[in-house]
Amino acid sequence: MSDFDLKTRLGLPEELIALLPEMQREEWAAHKDFGGLPVFWLSIHTGLRDLSRSVLTDTEAMLDRSIGVEEYHRRLRRFGNMLLKHLQSHHEIEDNVFFPRLIQLDQRLKPGLDMLEADHVELDRQLSEFWARTSHALRALSEPSVEPRLAVNQVRSVLLRFDKLLERHLVDEEDVVIPLLLKHGLVDPE
Numbered sequence: 001m002s003d004f005d006l007k008t009r010l011g012l013p014e015e016l017i018a019l020l021p022e023m024q025r026e027e028w029a030a031h032k033d034f035g036g037l038p039v040f041w042l043s044i045h046t047g048l049r050d051l052s053r054s055v056l057t058d059t060e061a062m063l064d065r066s067i068g069v070e071e072y073h074r075r076l077r078r079f080g081n082m083l084l085k086h087l088q089s090h091h092e093i094e095d096n097v098f099f100p101r102l103i104q105l106d107q108r109l110k111p112g113l114d115m116l117e118a119d120h121v122e123l124d125r126q127l128s129e130f131w132a133r134t135s136h137a138l139r140a141l142s143e144p145s146v147e148p149r150l151a152v153n154q155v156r157s158v159l160l161r162f163d164k165l166l167e168r169h170l171v172d173e174e175d176v177v178i179p180l181l182l183k184h185g186l187v188d189p190e
Helices: 036-064 069-104 107-141 148-186
Strands: none
Touching: 036 069, 036 148, 069 107, 069 148, 107 148
């Protein structure tokens, strides 16, 4: 059996690939039902990727002294909170509305959608660690006796791991969900 664990998998497990409609990413945009929900789904994922990378870029800018402590603090609170809120609301809608509907369309894909829900739990855990490290870093940044780069470097380490896991999850989710949406038409959330 393939690896379903977000922390160790390198792509979709073979068992899931065999169940999916045969449709490569390159073919999605040419599909007659491409638009609406599939495009919206992909745009949400693009936004999540951008937010995650923005927080990472700001953290690296703080480490190389391209931005100061106050600017880093302001940007971290703004974009970090946006990432947290957008990711949590997106996952809540998927877990409670879309995934149950997709399972109704194709029961065989329940293990894949369960895998994606387990990813959400792991990503939430990673975000909790990020905020714990961030809180520590922000306290350290306000104390003149503490070397802020050490604390910010810990935030960077967590962000690098999070960004990698987020990207793996988003790619796998797109590879499961978008072909299903295209095969079965748009999913009405009602």
